[in-house]
Amino acid sequence: MPRLPLVSATNLLLCLVLAPVLWAHDSADFMRHRQAPLATPLVLAGGSYASTSAFASNGISLLGWVPLSDFAGSHSSAADCWGYVAPSGREYAIIGLSDGVAFVELSDPGQPVVIETFPAVSSLWRDVKVYQDHAYFVSEGGDGVQIVDMSAIDSGVLSLVGSVNAAGTSASHNVAINADSGFLYQLGGGGFPVEGMRIYSLADKDNPVLVGEWDQRYIHDAQIVTYTSGPWAGKEIAFCFSENEPGGGAPGVDILDVTNKNNIVSISQLTYSTPVFSHQGWVSPDKQTLYINDELDESSFGTLTTTRVIDISDLDFPVQVSTFTSGSTAIDHNLYTKGDLIYEANYRSGLRVFDASDPTSPVETAFFDTYEADDNAEFNGLWSVFPYFDSATIVGSDLEKGLFVWRLGGAELILSPPVVPELLSAGGASLDISITAQPGFSVMPGSGRLYVDSGAGFVVSALTALGGSSYRADFPVLPCGQPVRWYVSARTTEGVTWQLPSGAPSAVFGASVGNSVQTLLSTELESNAGWSVGAPGDTASTGIWTRVNPFGTAAQPEDDHTPGGSDCYVTGQGFFGGGLGDDDVDNGGTTLRTDIFDLSSGDATVSYWRWYSNSTSAGPGADILEVDVSNDGGASWIPVEVVGPAGSEAVGGWFQHAFRVSDLLAPTSQMQLRFVASDLGSPSIVEAAIDDFEVRRFDCDEVCQADLGFGGPGTAGLSICGEVLDSGKTATLSLTGAAPHALAVLFISLGLNPVPFKGGTLATLPILMDVAFSTDGVGGLEFPIPGGGGPVTVYAQFVIADGNQIHGAALSNALEIQFGP
Structure with missing residues (x-):
């Protein structure tokens, strides 16, 4: 008889009382927590404290985001996700939706492209797995196991080749595939009679053949693995997360030997601490440890997010050895192991990544929170995660927000402006952007882009390279008073796009058009x-x-x-x-x-x-x-x-x-x-x-300070345009047409006394002060001038080092500048 871990009398009583009334996902709570899809783009406000990301995170970088509205059809939610790598090496995400399943190309994970969305019976639950070049998806709404041929996906061609449902209800809660053995496991679904697993051979991928069944308990999810060493070498073992019926009852893990599909053998049955609903789990790569998510313990007992750690080194006698937590109160939902890491999709606390170098004491090392409002134990936010792409790209499916694309670690390119403006000039504003590549990466020359939408869709223009990590974004002429959305992007030489703000165009900066605004x-x-x-x-x-x-x-x-x-x-x-x-x-x-x-x-x-x-x-x-x-x-x-x-x-x-x-x-x-x-x-x-x-x-009327002339030699031009320079207002000083990367000295005076200088005329004498700058890679210079401090009139003129001039210097025109109170 298998040895079961001890639970307290109180916990056992709670399980007996609660289990019969809990109906899998079809609980009143699950339906009550339904929320509408998030409207995108998310608009991030400008200002001194503007955020460059819509989501809190640590150690995970957002590359791409495909909201529900980007998928063909009308989808109220997303469910499971999985991944596929074509023989060419191209990577694809597959996501279950309320009314279909979609395939998304990730060749450039920063610019995910939806290839195809297949419609399907409406359901909140849709699970998908992959075998070779075929995808298989199921739902609680019925339709059996639907089959998609992905052999021509690189050409943008996908074929829905049919479906199979050889036994029991056409509804399924989950599907599992053992890629090593070539068998598919149709799991759970419907109400009564209880559905455990229905097993199909995938020898003919277009036409799976039913080869076995096991229905002694309801199976909510399962992982099936083939052992290659040890006492179970050559055996196919199923770890089944199970209850007496879809509504619950005696939640635990059934460990089955499914090698002989006509004679499935129960090896052991595990009951873990404070069980309410055994939802999902995954074994460690060395098959020594099993990690389990119970979906209802947090909401039932008010505990912190709790994942159970099971020693499965002896399949006859599995035993719980510990638990671990992120410290959140959210529900742990779906987890997967890769190397020493555990990737866990935990509904309202988003993606959590744990270091399981010590398999009994995993420690959180990174997170990305897709549900910012709170970490309540409710059914919203991140449903699942797929971490198995060779490129280290990670995808996750969110109930209300769609598909996320991430990389573990920091962004390969860091894009940042000095400030995110709240107002943009109607005549065309300019903004300096810094693009810095992290060690081991570099910026693809000419890849910088500015995207601006003033109501008719995004207009794209190239960023101007100013030298080093400096670039300039030049906004077009914009309609006065109009809300504007914008973002910038650049690519690495490896062909990966990074955006500012992250997740663009599903998250963008917002601004209004005008030099000043009165509410x-x-x-x-x-x-x-x-x-x-x-x-x-x-x-x-x-x-x-x-x-x-x-x-x-x-x-x-x-x-x-x-x-x-x-x-x-x-x-x-x-x-x-x-x-x-x-x-x-x-x-x-x-x-x-x-x-x-x-x-x-x-x-x-x-x-x-x-x-x-x-x-x-x-x-x-x-x-x-x-x-x-x-x-x-x-x-x-x-x-x-x-x-x-x-x-x-x-x-x-x-x-x-x-x-x-x-x-x-x-x-x-x-x-x-x-x-x-x-x-x-x-x-x-x-x-x-x-x-x-x-x-x-x-x-939106732009005011430019008076141009007094006196320019030359050279072609440098000086202007100060924007708002009237009263207190709280600003204008922009711009120097153009000067020598690139040159010393430029701004001479400021309270009077005007023109004298010959270096082949031209220096007008700003006597000098009150001088300030040294360096021009950028195209001979420009730009910075804001704050108003106030007056009334006072000053005069300004640049002298620029220029080896192409006879006397080694060029002069800009002079300006008369009026500062108000």
């Missing part, structure tokens, strides 16, 4: 802003606009948009723990109106953050959110935008919209906006939300 009206809707609900013609029976701290569902936001805030307007508030569609919009429309605001003094830009979802029901994509503006207090209306019925902004998530009032109608003292959400025609789930409403006036 006329701003409300975060944390308190009553005088807005009104209801209008003639409204017929909605439920889902009426209300200002609350929302209860999240797969259609309605869990959080408002305001950082640190709580309240926003939403279309109806269900109850905590309620279902999808509780108090959504039904049987007509519901109207939300802003208070009237005054723009009689001139034009302004109006912006707001909105959420809209019409995609989570049986009849998706049938309704719209309408936004209108009035300049006569609501007597008449002009359309601002219509969201839906289709598109990436109609599936949930916070998106900002902005418009200049004068582009639509004349600004008056009677301005007002309205938001109308409707459910018309066939019943569907419609949810909307509004937050962070602003009315701002942008000054």
Whole structure:
């Protein structure tokens, strides 16, 4: 009889009480924790304390990020992931989605490319594994084991060759493959009768053949390995994470000898400490240790994330020897071992990497948190991880955020600006960028790029190399007051792209266009802003606009948009723990109106953050959110935008919209906006939300300080342009056309006394002060000039060392500079 580790009487009693009522993933908690896909791009605000990453991490670098909206179809969540390496050496990620499975090329892991998305029956659970050049995927929704031929994937060709389901329910919770033996194991699925494993030979990869079954217990997941040495040499052993039934009961690990598919032998059964639901595990490379994730112990007992360590050196007598933790409270979900490392996908605490050099006491060495809000023991965040690519690329699948692509360690290229601007000049701003290669790597010449989106998609331009690690990003002419998204990238000579911010274009920097901005009206809707609900013609029976701290569902936001805030307007508030569609919009429309605001003094830009979802029901994509503006207090209306019925902004998530009032109608003292959400025609789930409403006036007129002439010899030009130089304002000093990498001395005076100098005219005399600089690789120089300290007038002129001039020096033109108070 196998020896089982002892558990306390209290723990045993808890297991007996809890196990019968827990129904695998199909628990009320799992469904209650559903959240809408994260809206991308994530916009990182500029300013002195701007972040260059959307995620907290240590020792893991983000290369690429493919959000759910980038996959063909409409997907409410992601599930499992795996990887494939073609004979050419190209690497591919495979990710299970709510309504299909997708294949993503990682030849440049910094620019992942979605090759194909196959539709499939809708399910929150979809698992995938690979055998040779075929992928096999299953789901709790049914369809059996579906088969994809990847033999021509390098040419962009994938073939869904069919499916197989030779025994039992067509639903499966998981699939496992032993690549050494060529057998596939269809695991769990459905309710009753209990499904353990159904075993298929993959000798014919397109047509798997059922060769055996084992159904004495429900198997949630399994790893099957072939032993090559020791007493079990030549044997195929299955480590099965199992319960009495899909809802739980006697959770543990069944260790089976599955060598003879017609005579499967139980070697031993392990019960570990405080078991609630035996979810998944993986053996160490030397097959001496097994690591186990229990999916429900953290939420049941309020413990820290706990992974069990099992000594399996004697398969007849496995025994738990220890546990380890990241110190988080999140649920440990799926883990894999590679060398001395354990890679663990732990839902709300993201990816955790442990050093298992001491296999009984793994120590966390790196993490990447894909769910920043908290580490609660709830079912959101990172589902799984695949760490087995030879390139050291790692991929992970996140329920709400899609596919992540990482490398362990620091970024190979570090891109950084001196500051991330909050405002960009309408006339075309410039920004210095530093790109530094880490030891062993180098920047591919000419690979630096700037991407700018002012509302019509990204426009790409090359960075200008200034010498060394210095580059310049030149922004195009931009529309005044418009929100702008931007990022930069560069590649290593090995062909790997790195971005700033990391994860771009799914995460980007945000800025507004203007030299200065005046906020006329701003409300975060944390308190009553005088807005009104209801209008003639409204017929909605439920889902009426209300200002609350929302209860999240797969259609309605869990959080408002305001950082640190709580309240926003939403279309109806269900109850905590309620279902999808509780108090959504039904049987007509519901109207939300802003208070009237005054723009009689001139034009302004109006912006707001909105959420809209019409995609989570049986009849998706049938309704719209309408936004209108009035300049006569609501007597008449002009359309601002219509969201839906289709598109990436109609599936949930916070998106900002902005418009200049004068582009639509004349600004008056009677301005007002309205938001109308409707459910018309066939019943569907419609949810909307509004937050962070602003009315701002942008000054986009650029002021340049007076050019006095006196330039030459040489072609150097000096300018100072931007805002009026009053306190709190800035302008940019630019020197162009000078000799590259040359000494440039700026002479400043309080008076003007031109005298001949080095073949030209030096006007800034007597000299008050001089400051030495060095020009960049194209003979330029640029830096901000802060205003204030006046009123005072000063004069400035550069003298530049230039061996091409007769007297060895060039002179710029002189400027008269006005500083205000």
